Amino acid sequence: MxxxxxxxxxxxxxxxxxxxxxxxxxxxxxxxxxxxxxxxxxxxxxxxxxxxxxxxxxxxxxxxxxxxxxxxxxxxxxxFPDAHQTLAVDLIGTMNKLFGNQGLDKIIEAHGARQKSDYFSRLKDTTSLEDRVKALAKIRTDEGYMAEALQDASGWLLIENHCPICSAAKACAGLCKNELEIFQEIIGPDAIVTREDHILAGARRCTYRIIEL
Missing domain, CATH: 1.10.10.10 (Winged helix-like DNA-binding domain superfamily/Winged helix DNA-binding domain)
Known part of the structure; x- marks a missing residue:
């Protein structure tokens, strides 16, 4: 039984x-x-x-x-993983009241800098675009995004099937904008990263197109 x-x-x-x-x-x-x-x-x-x-x-x-x-x-x-979204939304609202939009932007920027540093550290041994995309997908999966790296005729796709910070991102659009910028820096200057699907825009998942230059 x-x-x-x-x-x-x-x-x-x-x-x-x-x-x-x-x-x-x-x-x-x-x-x-x-x-x-x-x-x-x-x-x-x-x-x-x-x-x-x-x-x-x-x-x-x-x-x-x-x-x-x-x-x-x-x-x-x-x-699915929610990364304590209720707490995150409350904190974003509180920080916005205490520090205003500019202060909140600085906090997001500082968070992005820490995130980027961690990603660079974990991807330091990657040598090819394929390695970087697959390693980034693994990192994002560990963070709850249910990510996968797929290759098609146009290049690579980084697909995130879940957003564990969706509620927080709705409350603060800067979080998503910040992530796209981080992905571009992590992937490097030899490729262009664009977002094709966006959960906050009503899509089922977030999809990033990565095209090698």
Whole structure:
């Protein structure tokens, strides 16, 4: 009984993780990933739907029956790392009242400088653009961003499937602007870093395009 409960929890977490990383999917798509039956996946999805973690929509596929596609709800963010967002938002509001916008900007700048120094230290042994992008993805994953480095015909993509500081970033847009600048410095002058998708703009994830010069 304990083993079954553990297995169910693990599979449930895998479903959540896959929906977070890959976006909307059918029960059949999810079942293929985990080598289980679609019905086994649906049981988890129905339970999570009752909890408000997932929702579904019917999509027309040819002339057949509509396909039920599952996606995470906004409430699902509570099951992923949040980096103490309530505390962070409160602190940002307090600092803004005490020091004003300029003071808050200086605090963000100082935070960015510490973050950049840490990143440079951890990437000091990388020798190629590929090494730097993959190492940066590992660092960001360690920080809760569920990041991955992918290569396509145009170059590299740094994809962050989760934002553990989303609420704080909404309260202080400078945090996101600061991160993009840090990524550019970390990647170096031999490549250009641009943001293609942005969670705060309504995208499912943040995506950074890295093109070698």
């Amino acid at each position: 304990v083993k079954n409960s553990t297995d169910n929890t693990a599979r449930r977490n895998m479903v959540l993780d896959s929906l977070k990383r890959k976006g909307p999917q059918s029960a059949h798509d999810l079942a293929e990933q985990f080598d289980v039956t679609p019905m086994a996946v649906r049981l988890h999805l129905y339970d999570m739907e009752k909890e408000g973690l997932v929702a579904s929509e019917n999509r027309s596929v040819g002339r057949g029956r509509p396909l039920k596609i599952w996606n995470l709800t906004e409430d699902a963010n509570r099951v």
